[in-house]
Amino acid sequence: MARNAAAGVSVSADQVARQLSADYPESALDWVKQLTWHGPQEIPLDQVDFTHRRRWNAWKEPDRVSEMAAKIASRAQQGRRIKPVVLVDTPDTERSTNYKVIDGHHRSLAYRQLGKPVWGYVAKTDSNTGPWDEFHAQQFDAGQRETTDAFAAKSASWLAWESDRQQAQQLADSLQQALLAAVDTDAIARDWVQVLSTQSLGPGAAESYLLTQLPRVRGALEAVLGPAWQQAWELGQRSAHHQLLARRNSTCGPE
Numbered sequence: 001m002a003r004n005a006a007a008g009v010s011v012s013a014d015q016v017a018r019q020l021s022a023d024y025p026e027s028a029l030d031w032v033k034q035l036t037w038h039g040p041q042e043i044p045l046d047q048v049d050f051t052h053r054r055r056w057n058a059w060k061e062p063d064r065v066s067e068m069a070a071k072i073a074s075r076a077q078q079g080r081r082i083k084p085v086v087l088v089d090t091p092d093t094e095r096s097t098n099y100k101v102i103d104g105h106h107r108s109l110a111y112r113q114l115g116k117p118v119w120g121y122v123a124k125t126d127s128n129t130g131p132w133d134e135f136h137a138q139q140f141d142a143g144q145r146e147t148t149d150a151f152a153a154k155s156a157s158w159l160a161w162e163s164d165r166q167q168a169q170q171l172a173d174s175l176q177q178a179l180l181a182a183v184d185t186d187a188i189a190r191d192w193v194q195v196l197s198t199q200s201l202g203p204g205a206a207e208s209y210l211l212t213q214l215p216r217v218r219g220a221l222e223a224v225l226g227p228a229w230q231q232a233w234e235l236g237q238r239s240a241h242h243q244l245l246a247r248r249n250s251t252c253g254p255e
Contacts, residue, residue, distance in 0.1 A: 024103075041120070045112055048118050065110050065113060083107070085111075182224045188216075
C-alpha cells in the first residue's frame with residue numbers, strides 16, 4: 001500500500017524532547033534528540049501501527065480513551081488541537097503501517113475511535129527496531145509526573161512560543177526581501193557612475209551624492225517599514241496573549 005503521510009514542517013528535536021520530559025527521565029531522551037522530527041501533522045489511521053494495541057496499557061482504560069476522544073472532538077470544534085502524539089516512521093517496506101506510536105497511546109486510540117487521522121510529531125528512522133521500542137516502559141508513574149496544570153501551562157507556553165517564533169522569522173524574512181526590492185541600489189550605482197563620467201569630483205563627492213539620494217531611499221523604506229511595524233506590533237500582542245492564556249488554561253495533560 002502506498003504511504004501518503006507528508007513529511008511535514010521540521011520541528012526541533014529539543015521541542016519534542018521538552019514535551020516528553022514531563023513524563024520521562026532525561027536519560028531516556030537521548031535518542032529523541034538525535035533524530036530529525038517533523039510536525040505536528042496528520043497521520044492517516046491506516047498507516048499507524050495498531051497491531052499490538054491490545055497489549056497497550058491504554059487499551060485497558062477505555063473510559064480514559066473515550067474521555068480523550070471527547071476532548072479531541074471538543075477542541076476541533078474550537079479550531080484547536082490537543083498535545084501531539086509522538087511516532088517514528090520505520091523503513092519496513094513489507095508493511096504499510098510503519099508509523100509506530102512511541103508516546104500518546106490513549107490519544108492514538110481516541111483518534112482511532114473517532115475515525116480521524118492521528119495528530120503527531122514524526123521522525124523517520126533508519127531501522128525497524130531501536131530505543132523507541134522500550135521507551136514507553138520508562139514513563140514516570142503518576143507520583144513522579146508533573147501535575148496536569150503545571151505541565152499544561154509549560155507545554156502550552158512552549159507551543160505558543162514556537163508558533164510565534166516561526167511567525168516572527170517569517171516576518172523578518174519577508175521584510176528583508178521587501179527592503180531589498182524597495183531600494184533600487186543598482187539604479188543608484190548606475191547614476192553615480194554616470195556622474196563620475198561627466199564631472200570632475202573632489203573629496204567627499206561620494207558622500208554628498210549619497211545624501212542627495214536620501215529622499216529617494218527614505219520614501220522607499222517608509223513604504224515598507226510602515227506596514228511591517230504594524231505587523232510586528234500585532235505579533236507581539238498575540239504572543240503576549242498566548243503566554244497569558246498558557247498560564248491560565250489547561251490545554252493538554254498526560255496521555
